[in-house]
Amino acid sequence: MNAPAERRARERRGHWAERMAAIALMTRGYRILARREKTPLGEIDLIVVRGKRVAFVEVKRRATRESAEASVTAAQRARVRKAASLWLARNSGYQSYRIGFDIVFCIGLRWPQHLEDAL
Numbered sequence: 001m002n003a004p005a006e007r008r009a010r011e012r013r014g015h016w017a018e019r020m021a022a023i024a025l026m027t028r029g030y031r032i033l034a035r036r037e038k039t040p041l042g043e044i045d046l047i048v049v050r051g052k053r054v055a056f057v058e059v060k061r062r063a064t065r066e067s068a069e070a071s072v073t074a075a076q077r078a079r080v081r082k083a084a085s086l087w088l089a090r091n092s093g094y095q096s097y098r099i100g101f102d103i104v105f106c107i108g109l110r111w112p113q114h115l116e117d118a119l
Contacts, residue, residue: 002038017061017112018045021104024112025057039086042079046104055100056084058119065113068105076102077119 022032030048037044046057058080062068080101088095101119104112 002065007046013061014059016092017106018059020106021057021059021112021114022046022048024114028114030055034087037083037087039083042083043082044083044087047078048102049094049097052097053100054088054097055102055115055116056080056087056119057104059106063104063108065105066109068107072103072119080119089095 001056018035022035024059025046025048026032028050030050032046033049033054034044034047037047044056045059048055048057058072058076060068060071084099084101088099103115103118105115106112
């Protein structure tokens with residue numbers, strides 16, 4: 001497969017994983033505030049809220065749990081936190097909420113695994 005086609009295929013799989021993660025979170029009572037939120041400081045895959053907790057979620061689709069865990073880098077954690085700070089500054093209604101940095105792993109065709117405060 002050529003490079004552009006492979007890139008499009010990866011993007012489709014990534015979007016599928018984000019949709020599955022959103023569905024899994026909604027079944028747990030979360031409301032989706034934003035998907036693929038782009039800021040000058042980076043992109044946040046999902047922003048969700050449940051009760052008085054707003055969470056910034058990184059979604060990882062990999063073949064194994066080990067490879068998914070290994071794919072979450074310190075640079076990604078920092079990027080999401082910086083982007084979240086900017087988002088909160090622009091959305092002041094959520095500044096009093098408890099803030100979470102979560103991860104959702106999409107491993108194969110299994111139900112997504114949500115880890116609160118793991119990012």
